[in-house]
Amino acid sequence: MQRIGLGLIGCGGIARSAHLPAMGQLVDHVALLATADTDLSAAEAAAAPWGATAHTDYRAVLARPDIQAVVVATPEYLHAEQVCAAAAAGKHVLCEKPIAPSLAEADRMIAACAAAGVHLLIGHSRRFTRRYMEIRAAVDRGEIGEVRLFRENERRPRGIPQIWWTPRHWTGNPQVSGGAPMMNAIHETDLMRWFIGQEARSVTAEVNTTIEGNVGVIDFISLTVRFANGAIGSAEVLNCAPPGYPAFHQLEMYGTAGAIRARDHELTGLTRFGDTGADYPGHYEMLLHNLPAYARELAELVEAIREARPVKLPASEARAALEIALAAVRSAHLGQAVELGR
Numbered sequence: 355m356q357r358i359g360l361g362l363i364g365c366g367g368i369a370r371s372a373h374l375p376a377m378g379q380l381v382d383h384v385a386l387l388a389t390a391d392t393d394l395s396a397a398e399a400a401a402a403p404w405g406a407t408a409h410t411d412y413r414a415v416l417a418r419p420d421i422q423a424v425v426v427a428t429p430e431y432l433h434a435e436q437v438c439a440a441a442a443a444g445k446h447v448l449c450e451k452p453i454a455p456s457l458a459e460a461d462r463m464i465a466a467c468a469a470a471g472v473h474l475l476i477g478h479s480r481r482f483t484r485r486y487m488e489i490r491a492a493v494d495r496g497e498i499g500e501v502r503l504f505r506e507n508e509r510r511p512r513g514i515p516q517i518w519w520t521p522r523h524w525t526g527n528p529q530v531s532g533g534a535p536m537m538n539a540i541h542e543t544d545l546m547r548w549f550i551g552q553e554a555r556s557v558t559a560e561v562n563t564t565i566e567g568n569v570g571v572i573d574f575i576s577l578t579v580r581f582a583n584g585a586i587g588s589a590e591v592l593n594c595a596p597p598g599y600p601a602f603h604q605l606e607m608y609g610t611a612g613a614i615r616a617r618d619h620e621l622t623g624l625t626r627f628g629d630t631g632a633d634y635p636g637h638y639e640m641l642l643h644n645l646p647a648y649a650r651e652l653a654e655l656v657e658a659i660r661e662a663r664p665v666k667l668p669a670s671e672a673r674a675a676l677e678i679a680l681a682a683v684r685s686a687h688l689g690q691a692v693e694l695g696r
């Protein structure tokens with residue numbers, strides 16, 4: 355079967371750690387033909403194993419007629435421009451989450467892809483993570499009855515060297531970074547909608563900045579969402595834990611007939627201490643966030659292209675997750691609940 359020609363726009367952290375390995379896992383189905391990053395060395399490093407061409411301008415990727423689909427893995431403030439340009443060039447798109455920083459941009463992206471007749475799959479990778487898929491199947495089988503409370507806590511370390519969430523990296527620039535609500539809590543707002551199966555009606559939240567050098571980017575958020583059927587979704591995310599702190603997710607779900615609990619950090623039993631602090635070998639095998647999810651995500655786009663059917667995760671779902679996350683930030687700033695969908 356003909357392999358699908360791929361382009362990669364943005365060759366930074368998530369491209370290196372997730373999308374390039376995912377392409378490698380699907381080598382019989384996809385071929386990376388061109389990459390783009392404003393940092394040419396990043397584009398070249400991503401391109402080299404595939405013999406792909408490397409560019410600093412993403413439009414050079416979109417100009418290639420042999421490329422059918424692009425993976426957009428740039429910061430979210432670039433998604434609308436790049437996804438709309440990809441659609442205009444007739445390319446299918448797998449774009450990282452969050453779909454965009456604003457609902458207006460999300461709407462433009464969805465409309466542009468629909469008008470061009472190309473797929474837009476937003477990389478809500480947790481939807482493709484085995485453990486969440488298993489939990490979802492258990493909920494669908496009615497094992498815990500109707501979900502009344504969904505709660506997830508997430509912790510992320512700052513990393514070494516520590517440039518993220520400081521002005522030395524886009525994540526630390528309040529002009530372009532949505533901080534923890536956009537980087538992390540967008541997953542939680544998506545998951546709570548998915549598991550509760552209802553639309554959000556109101557959101558209450560608190561946010562904070564916690565680390566020295568942070569010039570105003572939210573790195574902690576606690577949010578509570580009331581859904582149309584009265585169910586509650588709750589999440590608490592800190593993404594500036596000290597370097598070496600184990601990344602983890604902790605999920606609890608209570609239904610009318612039972613409960614489900616899943617905790618990553620039970621897996622991080624091995625701790626190694628070195629010159630750079632503590633590390634946790636194997637913590638990327640976390641149950642709730644892991645690499646095979648990205649291969650499943652890409653495979654979904656490939657199958658949708660081959661079968662000429664809509665992607666199973668419509669971009670409207672990513673928009674709905676964004677709406678809740680944006681309302682949460684508004685709630686924190688206003689100091690009151692924000693109503694949704696009325």
Ligand SMILES: NC(=O)c1ccc[n+]([C@@H]2O[C@H](COP(=O)([O-])OP(=O)(O)OC[C@H]3O[C@@H](n4cnc5c(N)ncnc54)[C@H](O)[C@@H]3O)[C@@H](O)[C@H]2O)c1
Pocket residue numbers: 363364365366367368369390391392393396410412427428429430432450451452477478479524536537
């Ligand atoms: N699905 C997940 O679990 C997950 C995890 C991490 C990040 N993300 C998302 O992925 C996106 C990228 O995050 P990251 O962690 O890889 O950031 P990053 O800073 O590590 O990488 C971004 C890359 O984009 C490049 N870039 C910047 N401007 C560009 C432009 N105009 N054209 C082409 N390339 C450009 C940068 O040089 C950099 O290499 C964000 O939207 C983030 O929310 C998703």
